[in-house]
Amino acid sequence: MALDQGKDVAQATATGASAIHVKNLGKSFKLYDRPSALLRELITGRKHHAEYHALTGVSFDVGHGEVVGVLGRNGAGKSTLLKIVAGVLDHDEGDIKVNGRVAALLELGSGFSPEYTGRNNVLFGGMCLGMKKEEVLAKMDSIIEFAELGDVIDQPFKTYSSGMKARLTFATAISVDAEILIIDEALSVGDALFAEKCFKRIKEIAESGATIFFVTHSLGQIYELCDRAILLDRGKLLCDGLPRYVGHEYETLLARDRSKTAGKTLQETVLSRGLIKQEQADKLDAYVRVISLVDEDGFEATTLHYGERYKVMIQVQFNKHLPRAGVSFRVETPSGMTVFGDATAFHEVELSGAAGQTGHYAFSFRNVLAPGNYLVGGGVVELIEDAFNVLHVVRGNTLLTATGRPVTGMVDLGCEFEEVKKQTDNG
């Protein structure tokens, strides 16, 4: 995440002015076939580029203290919009006014200097965000504690893993007493536990009355955190309203995409999600390549409807011949509590795989989860006599949202209510 300058973007105007006011916003990018086309354009003065409209006619307002989530498919224009709102990218058309002190967490991977230590990066990053040196120094211990990086804070930043870098930039940015917090997908960074911790912190910031404008692909986060959501598609504002309504429209868009690729699911590999590195994976006898959840038609599901059947799909890559192996999965709450799980061993089934083979397995179940957010993970084990050796475990980092009627606890066992009898004292 890059830290972008905390700034008093436009002075707050009349009382009641929006925290963020966007009217007919437009942004185009010039696309050149090759670098020489730009040179030719400069020399000849003739146009040698195509225009790409990343945002067209986008209008909305975010009130002070409102928490608004931005949804949209890849390439919809979400990051472009956030950069313009944060004041780090110019727009071509329309008006934008931001009233209040802004802290922005934008693109991944840049912002801090690789040569400086983590501590110095917190200091300079914090100052770039508009804090005074003394203020950052006073907050230093709590930033390091939040990032859980006390052991390595005086090591150069370039030696940190990407998750560690994200933790430190996140911890620094949220330490700013900003009136408006702009976050681009920061909540999906790091492992599940840290993501949950960030989410809780953002919730506290929201409850303290700050305005939050953030991008996420997690409907669970939108439903739990937001007062409102907006949906962008191909640079246009498709809808703006209550989170459940906008979430439904977003899912309809995704479902339409899926029906175009009938039969195929949008599975991501564990490798591409950064949960394991190729070098590590190659050293294991077998590893979980893909873990996903699909509905009865085989489409990837992120929302679980009560009473419907789903399958947890696990793909295992075998690097070595394993004559006796097993797979398992686990559904957890974001805070790490196991709700349920299953394993081939409980079905008295043994699997096997040859080096180079990929095994595809499915556990199916009927969803009785209480409404809320859950994570799915899974693992592969090698069976040795009566014991097993865990080869690879993936803790879920994708939030699933279960929908249904409200109940107490984590499952809805289909409880029914009746008034049995009415009695007076004398019978």
Ligand SMILES: Nc1ncnc2c1ncn2[C@@H]1O[C@H](COP(=O)(O)OP(=O)(O)OP(=O)(O)O)[C@@H](O)[C@H]1O
């Ligand atoms: N600097 C740039 N030059 C050219 N095109 C760009 C530039 N930045 C963004 N775009 C294009 O604008 C479109 C919107 O990009 P943007 O990053 O805002 O999408 P997004 O909704 O954030 O996507 P994602 O969910 O994948 O992060 C994309 O087609 C992208 O290729």
